[in-house]
Amino acid sequence: MFALGRLLVIGFLVLSVVYICLSLYSRAVRRDKLEAEWDEExxxxxxxxxxxxxxxxxxxxxxxxLILGVYIVPLTLMSLIIYFTNFH
Structure with missing residues (x-):
């Protein structure tokens, strides 16, 4: 049980870093597109x-x-793998 808790905490921290990086990158790309649109049009x-x-x-x-899928997709896949490994 301790191993699962440790996995969840470390996984949450890693996913949080990925989410923050992806969010900042997406916002920067949007800012660049808006600046280019203003410059051209x-x-x-x-x-x-x-x-x-x-x-x-x-x-x-x-x-x-949709960027919140960074949390949802891996946790769902991990839960499904654990379920099918243990109960099927």
Whole structure:
């Protein structure tokens, strides 16, 4: 039982690092796309305000929520493997 607890704690920490890195990377890519869009098409008004508005919209997007799959998919697979190994 102690081994399972240790596995879950270490797994959660590793998945948290992966989630943070993936989240920061995705946000940086979105920021770059917004800046490129402003440079190519808009060129009027405040560039930083446009980027901030786009990032605020991104914070509520489906893509941001899908990154939480970093936690869900590995834990589900691990649970299924443990279940099928022990009970089937």
């Amino acid at each position: 808009i060129r009027e008004g405040d560039r930083e305000a446009f980027v901030q508005a786009g990032l605020k919209e991104y914070d509520g997007s489906l893509r941001r929520k």
